[in-house]
Amino acid sequence: MSLSATNRTHGDSFSFILMGLPGLEGAHFWLAFPLCAMYLVAVVGNCTVVLVVKAEPALHTPMYFFLCMLAAVDLVLSTCTMPKLLAFFWFDANEISYGSCLLQMFFIHTLSGIESTILLAMAVDRYVAICHPLQHSSILTNAVTAKVGLVAVVRGVVFFLPPPLLIIRLYFCGSTVLTHSYCVHQDVMHLACGDRMPNIVYGLTAILLVMGLDSLLIFVSYVMIIKTVLQLRSKEERLRASGTCVAHVCVVLSFYVPLIGLSVVHRFGRDLPVLVHVTMGNVYLLVPPVLNPIVYGARTKEIRERALRIMRIGREGGPH
DSSP states (O other): SSSSSSBOTTTSEEEEEOOTTTGGGGGGGHHHHHHHHHHHHHHHHHHHHHHHHHHHHGGGHHHHHHHHHHHHHHHHHHHTTTTHHHHHHOOOOOOOEEHHHHHHHHHHHHHHEEEEEEEHHHHHHHHHHHHHHGHHHHSSSSHHHHHHHHHHHHHHHHHHHHHHHHHOOOHHHHHHHHBSSSSOHHHTTOOSSSOOOOHHHHHHHHHHIIIIIIHHHHHHHHHHHHHHHHSSSSHHHHHHHHHHHHHHHHHHHHHHHHHHHHHHHHHHHHOOOOHHHHHHHHHHHHHHHHHHHHHHHHHHHHHHHHHHHHHHHHHHHHOO
């Protein structure tokens, strides 16, 4: 198939070519098996978190509702990327239509924006619980938690609906080979032949106003948390207070570190080997949905115990 064409516009029917792992094309079939295992872990882990919180009234608190939102976002995010990636690696289905690419782009960026907002909300929850414990139940009610979830969704859509629309105004007259195994705005934008400046300006602005601002506020909240923890009198109190934040810190790092790395590669690393782009992109999308339920399952005693209890009841209630 030709990788280039002339006068190809957004109105024409054409496809983008997804990039696998350069130099490892012969191993794609076998690499798909661990990727499939990761996807299954993400689905089972995140579904377990949602079901455990739903089944246990004692967990119907803001902290666990935010965790459910995070699990739901990770579940949808991995589902809108992993099946296509597996089809690519197993069946050489390396083409994605223009419309499907724009739809996937919208979901990836919007869900990432929603996840960033939820991580900020979880940081605020930890701040209020540690720095203002007496006001926690009155400030972060379940109604407020639901409104925060709605704001996260609206914010993600408002900020990340424009990128696909800005792509529509461009035309493609050259290569249609992406540098990732899925569609993101920065990648598709660099293949366009029209004026890309609005895309560049808006893309950078959206990243700074959502992920950039959220990461800054999370950092500030943890500075205040650390300051409060250090003022606690006993070592046990300090360990107990800081222990409640460990899982959230791990999840924040697993989300923002790959995101920052991928953004830096896109902005300043166009001369880097394609394998670097592909690897960074896959780490950004695949690791958080797998890691998050594992981290919270391992670090959160209530979720771990209730998950084991539900499984035990399920076995006992089965046929004898």
